[in-house]
Amino acid sequence: MLIKQIAFGYEFESTHLYEDDSARLLLSEHARETNASLKWGPYRPNLYMGIRPRGLPQSFLSGLMWYNVDSYSAIQKTRHSCEQSDEMSGYGWETYDTRDGGRQVMHDTTHKVDITTEFVKDGASWGLRVKGKPTQPDVNTAVVFYFGTEGLSESHLATKFSDLGYLQDTAYGGFINDLGKFDLTVTRGPASNQGPPDGNSVATAQLGDRIHARSLTVDPATLWKAKEYYMKITQDRIEQIQRMITSRDQLPIPSQLFNLNDDGGQGNLHFVQRNFMGEFQFDILFNGQSETPLTSAKVTHLLESAMSSFDNRYSEVFAPSAPYNTAEHIAFGKALISNVMGGIGYFHGSSLVDRSEGAYDDEEEENFWLNRGPPEITETEPLNLFSGVPSRPFFPRGFYWDEGFHLIPTLKWDPDLGLEILKSWFKLTDDEGWIAREQILGHEARSKVPQEFQTQIPTFANPPTLIIALEAFVEQVESSSTESKHGMPVGDDMPQQFINFPEFSPRTAYLRSPALARAAVKSMYPTLKLHYNWFRRTQSADIKAWHDPNVARPMSWTEGYRWRGRTPNHCLTSGLDDYPRALPPHPAEMHVDLLAWMGSMTRSMIKIGSFVGAPVSEIKRYKDILTGIQGNLEDLHWSEEAGLYCDLGWNAAQETRTHECHEGYVSLIPFMVGLVPSDRVGSIVKKIRDPDGLWSNHGIRSLSLRDSVFGTDENYWRGSVWIHMNYMILTALENYYDDPDIDSDVRSLMSDTYQKLRVNIVDTVFKEWQETGFAFEQYEQATGKGKGVKHFLGWTSLTTMIMNMPERLN
Structure with a gap:
C-alpha cells in the first residue's frame, strides 16, 4: 500500500506504514486538520504585518x-x-x-x-x-x-x-x-x-x-x-x-x-x-x-x-517557577513565546549556491582559505521553507542552527507544529545530504542580506541542532502516557467517532498517537541518514596523516572533525564566528566543539533509529561511532595542563598537533551536550563559577576574562553572554545532577550554580525588556545591557523555558 497525503503543501510519502484503512483515515484526518489550522498566518515576518498562505x-x-x-x-x-x-x-x-x-x-x-x-x-x-x-x-x-x-x-x-x-x-x-x-x-x-x-x-x-x-x-x-x-x-x-x-x-x-x-x-x-x-x-x-x-x-x-x-x-x-510566577513575569513569558510563534514564516524562491570546483575543496592544502578560486554561482530551483527566524528586522530568514533552538519552545508549545517545521527543513536536503546553513530564498529575502553573504557553499555545515530537536520530539512522544487512551486503534472496525475525537487536535495528535508519530518520523529517516553521513564525510579530519607517532594512538582513527570554511579571523560555520581558534588555520587542526556536536548528533540517530525500528546493525554502527567520539574526546582533546577540552592546532616548528585552549563556550560544549564523564564534571563546574574566568552576574561569558583576546576586535563571541548557550549549561547541570557517580560536594556546587545562574539570566533579559522593550542577540557581561541585534526573539526566547525550569535542583 502507498499512502500519499498532501499536508501543509508538502508531500508526505511512505510505503507500508499502515496495513488497515482505519489508520489511513486517521492520517488523512490529521493532515486535513493541520492544513486548515496553519494555512494562513503573518508568514512574512520581515514586515510589521504581512499575511500570506503557507505552501x-x-x-x-x-x-x-x-x-x-x-x-x-x-x-x-x-x-x-x-x-x-x-x-x-x-x-x-x-x-x-x-x-x-x-x-x-x-x-x-x-x-x-x-x-x-x-x-x-x-x-x-x-x-x-x-x-x-x-x-x-x-x-x-x-x-x-x-x-x-x-x-x-x-x-x-x-x-x-x-x-x-x-x-x-x-x-x-x-x-x-x-x-x-x-x-x-x-x-x-x-x-x-x-x-x-x-x-x-x-x-x-x-x-x-x-x-x-x-x-x-x-x-x-x-x-x-x-x-x-x-x-x-x-x-x-x-x-x-x-x-x-x-x-x-x-x-x-x-x-x-x-x-x-x-x-x-x-x-x-x-x-x-x-x-x-x-x-x-x-x-x-x-x-x-x-x-x-x-x-x-x-x-x-x-x-x-x-x-x-x-x-x-x-x-x-509554561507555568513559571518561583521567583518568576509574578504577573509581570508571566506577561513577559507570554510575549517571548508569542514572538517565537509570530516569527514563523513561509519562504519561497531560489537560493544562490557556489558550484565551482573550489566550493567542493576538501581543504587539505595549507593556506586553503586563500586558494578557493573564482566562484561559480548558480541559482537553484525554487525551494520552500516553513521556519522561524532569529530576528525579524535583521535576520528574517531561516538559519540552520538557530532553528534547532527555536524548536525547543515550539515543540513544547505545539509538538505537531514543531515536526512540520522539521519536515520542511529536511526537505531542503540535496542529493549529497547537504542543507545550506542560511536559507535566503528569493529576491525579497536576498534584499536583506549583503551580497557577500548571499551565496551558500555545499561543503559548509552548522551545528546539527535540527536532528537534536527531532530527538527531543521523539522523547516527547515516548514520554507521553496517553497512548493507551488515545492511541491509534488497529483493525478495520475503528469507529467513525474516533476520527472526530474532540481531543484529536493537530497540535498534539502525535503525542496522542505514537504510531502516527512513528510513521511520520520513519518517512523522514532516509533523509536523516543521508544528512548525517554528509556531516561525517565533509567535516571529517584526517587523524592518522598528521598524528605524532610518539603520542599514543587514539581510540578511533576516524572520529575526528574540523569545520570547513575557516579563515584566520572567523569560523562562521561553527556558529561562534570570531571565537579564537588556532592560527593560522591548517588542515591538521581538529575542533572539539564539532566533535561534541557530532557525538550529540550520533546519540540522536541512535534514539531516532530505535524509535522507527531501524536494523540492529545500523544502531550498532551508531553506537560504535559514539564510543569512538567519546574516546577521542578524552584521548585527543582533553588538556590536563589547562583542565579543559581544547581544539587541536598545528605546531609547524615541532610538526605536531598541539592543544589550542581557550576557556569558554567551545571548551564547555562537550559538557553542554552531556558527553563529559562524571569525574570531570566537578572541575568544569568550578571553572564555570570562577568570577575571574567565565562567571558573571548576567550569565556565563562566552570567553574567559583571562583569555588574551577577551573583548577584542569584533568582540562578538569573545566575552558577551548568549542566552541559548546558558540554557544549555543549565540543562547540563540539571541532567548531570542526577548522575549517581557524582559526589555530594560537587552536587551541592551544581545546585547552587544552577539556582544562581537561572536567576542571573532571567533577571538580565527581563530588566532590559522592561527598560528598552526589546530582547537582544547577546548581553554585555559586565552590565547586562543588550548588545548586537535588537528584537532578537529567536533563541533569546529560551528565557521562557528557563523561567519554567525548577527553582532549584534537589
Missing part, C-alpha cells in the same frame, strides 16, 4: 504600512518592513498562537502612535483588526493596507467608485488558483473614527475620513516591493498637484496631499488608505470559500476565544 507561493500576499501626516517629511519614514533603525520603544506579539492568532503592538516613537494588529483565522477566512492610539494629542496617522495576487488569479474592486473616496466599506473580489473565490473587505470601522480636518483645501483635495483606493498592474515577481510602488504613485500625485498650483502656500495639508488618487480598481496590486485623527480602528476581512462569512462581530468573538485559549495553554505548558 501556496504563487497566490496571495499582503502588508501594512503607516506614517504620520502632521508634516510633509514623515512619509519618508513610512513603516513597512521591520528595521533596526526604526525608532521604536518596543514591538512584537503580546499573545500569539500559530493556529488561532493573537495580538501585536508596535510602539512607534517617530510617528507618535501605538499600532495594534489583531489577527484571527476562521477556516478558509481570516480577519485583521488594526487599531491606533496616539501617544500625544491631535496626532494624524495614515494607514495603508495592500494585497497582491499572483499566479493564475484575478482581483478587482467591487465597491462603487467616487471622486471623493469611498464612504462605505471597501470590498474586493476575485479568484486565486489553489484558493478559489475570495472577497476582501476593508471596513470603515466604528463611528468614533475621525479623519483629519480639511485644512487648506484645493480643488483636488480629498475630504477627511474617506477610504481611498488605488490598483496597479505590476510584474507579479515584484509584488513584494509594494512600498516602492506606493511611494512612486504618491510622488506622482505630488508632482501632479504641484503643476496645478503657483505657490507652496497652496499645497494641501499632508493628510490630503498624500492621499491616493482613487481609480476603478483593476490590477493585481491593490492599496487601501485611511487617514485618521486621534484613535482609530478598522478591520480587514478575507473571506475564502466558507459557508458563513467572517464579520467584524465574529472577529471580536474569535479574538476573545484566542486570547482565552492562549492564556490557558500558557498556564498549562
Whole structure:
C-alpha cells in the first residue's frame, strides 16, 4: 500500500506504514486538520504585518504600512518592513498562537502612535483588526493596507467608485488558483473614527475620513516591493498637484496631499488608505470559500476565544517557577513565546549556491582559505521553507542552527507544529545530504542580506541542532502516557467517532498517537541518514596523516572533525564566528566543539533509529561511532595542563598537533551536550563559577576574562553572554545532577550554580525588556545591557523555558 497525503503543501510519502484503512483515515484526518489550522498566518515576518498562505507561493500576499501626516517629511519614514533603525520603544506579539492568532503592538516613537494588529483565522477566512492610539494629542496617522495576487488569479474592486473616496466599506473580489473565490473587505470601522480636518483645501483635495483606493498592474515577481510602488504613485500625485498650483502656500495639508488618487480598481496590486485623527480602528476581512462569512462581530468573538485559549495553554505548558510566577513575569513569558510563534514564516524562491570546483575543496592544502578560486554561482530551483527566524528586522530568514533552538519552545508549545517545521527543513536536503546553513530564498529575502553573504557553499555545515530537536520530539512522544487512551486503534472496525475525537487536535495528535508519530518520523529517516553521513564525510579530519607517532594512538582513527570554511579571523560555520581558534588555520587542526556536536548528533540517530525500528546493525554502527567520539574526546582533546577540552592546532616548528585552549563556550560544549564523564564534571563546574574566568552576574561569558583576546576586535563571541548557550549549561547541570557517580560536594556546587545562574539570566533579559522593550542577540557581561541585534526573539526566547525550569535542583 502507498499512502500519499498532501499536508501543509508538502508531500508526505511512505510505503507500508499502515496495513488497515482505519489508520489511513486517521492520517488523512490529521493532515486535513493541520492544513486548515496553519494555512494562513503573518508568514512574512520581515514586515510589521504581512499575511500570506503557507505552501501556496504563487497566490496571495499582503502588508501594512503607516506614517504620520502632521508634516510633509514623515512619509519618508513610512513603516513597512521591520528595521533596526526604526525608532521604536518596543514591538512584537503580546499573545500569539500559530493556529488561532493573537495580538501585536508596535510602539512607534517617530510617528507618535501605538499600532495594534489583531489577527484571527476562521477556516478558509481570516480577519485583521488594526487599531491606533496616539501617544500625544491631535496626532494624524495614515494607514495603508495592500494585497497582491499572483499566479493564475484575478482581483478587482467591487465597491462603487467616487471622486471623493469611498464612504462605505471597501470590498474586493476575485479568484486565486489553489484558493478559489475570495472577497476582501476593508471596513470603515466604528463611528468614533475621525479623519483629519480639511485644512487648506484645493480643488483636488480629498475630504477627511474617506477610504481611498488605488490598483496597479505590476510584474507579479515584484509584488513584494509594494512600498516602492506606493511611494512612486504618491510622488506622482505630488508632482501632479504641484503643476496645478503657483505657490507652496497652496499645497494641501499632508493628510490630503498624500492621499491616493482613487481609480476603478483593476490590477493585481491593490492599496487601501485611511487617514485618521486621534484613535482609530478598522478591520480587514478575507473571506475564502466558507459557508458563513467572517464579520467584524465574529472577529471580536474569535479574538476573545484566542486570547482565552492562549492564556490557558500558557498556564498549562509554561507555568513559571518561583521567583518568576509574578504577573509581570508571566506577561513577559507570554510575549517571548508569542514572538517565537509570530516569527514563523513561509519562504519561497531560489537560493544562490557556489558550484565551482573550489566550493567542493576538501581543504587539505595549507593556506586553503586563500586558494578557493573564482566562484561559480548558480541559482537553484525554487525551494520552500516553513521556519522561524532569529530576528525579524535583521535576520528574517531561516538559519540552520538557530532553528534547532527555536524548536525547543515550539515543540513544547505545539509538538505537531514543531515536526512540520522539521519536515520542511529536511526537505531542503540535496542529493549529497547537504542543507545550506542560511536559507535566503528569493529576491525579497536576498534584499536583506549583503551580497557577500548571499551565496551558500555545499561543503559548509552548522551545528546539527535540527536532528537534536527531532530527538527531543521523539522523547516527547515516548514520554507521553496517553497512548493507551488515545492511541491509534488497529483493525478495520475503528469507529467513525474516533476520527472526530474532540481531543484529536493537530497540535498534539502525535503525542496522542505514537504510531502516527512513528510513521511520520520513519518517512523522514532516509533523509536523516543521508544528512548525517554528509556531516561525517565533509567535516571529517584526517587523524592518522598528521598524528605524532610518539603520542599514543587514539581510540578511533576516524572520529575526528574540523569545520570547513575557516579563515584566520572567523569560523562562521561553527556558529561562534570570531571565537579564537588556532592560527593560522591548517588542515591538521581538529575542533572539539564539532566533535561534541557530532557525538550529540550520533546519540540522536541512535534514539531516532530505535524509535522507527531501524536494523540492529545500523544502531550498532551508531553506537560504535559514539564510543569512538567519546574516546577521542578524552584521548585527543582533553588538556590536563589547562583542565579543559581544547581544539587541536598545528605546531609547524615541532610538526605536531598541539592543544589550542581557550576557556569558554567551545571548551564547555562537550559538557553542554552531556558527553563529559562524571569525574570531570566537578572541575568544569568550578571553572564555570570562577568570577575571574567565565562567571558573571548576567550569565556565563562566552570567553574567559583571562583569555588574551577577551573583548577584542569584533568582540562578538569573545566575552558577551548568549542566552541559548546558558540554557544549555543549565540543562547540563540539571541532567548531570542526577548522575549517581557524582559526589555530594560537587552536587551541592551544581545546585547552587544552577539556582544562581537561572536567576542571573532571567533577571538580565527581563530588566532590559522592561527598560528598552526589546530582547537582544547577546548581553554585555559586565552590565547586562543588550548588545548586537535588537528584537532578537529567536533563541533569546529560551528565557521562557528557563523561567519554567525548577527553582532549584534537589
